[in-house]
Amino acid sequence: MGINRCIEILKKTNLKITPKRRAIIRFFLENVRYFTPEEVWAALKIDFKHLGLPTIYRNLKEFENIGILVRVSRSDQQLYYATCRLGKRIKHHHFVCQKCGRVIGVEFCNFKSIAGDIEKKLNCKITSHFMQIEGLCSECKQREKMRKEFKK
């Protein structure tokens, strides 16, 4: 999802395209990983003399609503946001790289294949499920491999 698609979504939802909103979106597109609101703020303050943290909070939340950003779950109680190639329309999960924080949408989770089993065993009815997968992304896996070979 490029910047043009994002701006299109802003227009469609009657949100104004301000320099700060542009910057937030650009920031996420250029840094494909998850960030806390504070981190986004720190990064953008370099370019903007006046930039309030509440502005960041407000916009990140807004962007999540309209599907430009997704929230990432961590066990600490903080907000994390990232871009995800897959928009809001497709129900999907996220792979999060434990090394670089990159977030990748995973639409092919055949949960159905195990749902029936669980329903039978618990005698319950499953209505939804949330999954987050962690590991090393393609790049980090490669890097890891090279590092190991270098050691030899």
Added chain:
Amino acid sequence: MGINRCIEILKKTNLKITPKRRAIIRFFLENVRYFTPEEVWAALKIDFKHLGLPTIYRNLKEFENIGILVRVSRSDQQLYYATCRLGKRIKHHHFVCQKCGRVIGVEFCNFKSIAGDIEKKLNCKITSHFMQIEGLCSECKQREKMRKEFKK
């Protein structure tokens, strides 16, 4: 996991068995669903004249560490705890009833069957995954069904 097993764990980990700790554990065992620290506090304050919220926080965290309680993830940024039949030793997931909040451990998730597929498609290496399943538990499903039949 009954109260005796819990007390056994407390002893094993050199935690003292105080009336308040007993009460917290009993509370969770008698109300098989997830609670915020504040809810636990509110419920136990009835029995204890002096009971600090920090005590609840401290103990819930402690109990999570030693495997008496588990944390439940919700999209709001609050702490939720519950008991789970499955202890810490077995890696497992949770089924959470959207009606009554009951938490049930699910050890039979054959994630392995789909992990390979994801690894291949993303060219990544998966090291862990988190899953939470929601729906209606056995009792609530039954109740729902009865309600529907009654309407006819």
Added chain:
DNA sequence: CTGCGTGCAAAGTATTTGCAAACCG
């Protein structure tokens, strides 16, 4: 009787709100 547990107050951290001024369209 020794050290862990607890209450209370206070601090800390993350997030939200109110409102006037600035700005997009």
Added chain:
DNA sequence: CGGTTTGCAAATACTTTGCACGCAG
């Protein structure tokens, strides 16, 4: 120009910490 967006200050919500006293083992 009108309504949205923003900065700033302040409030709020949740959680943790410090310390003196109390109690389990």
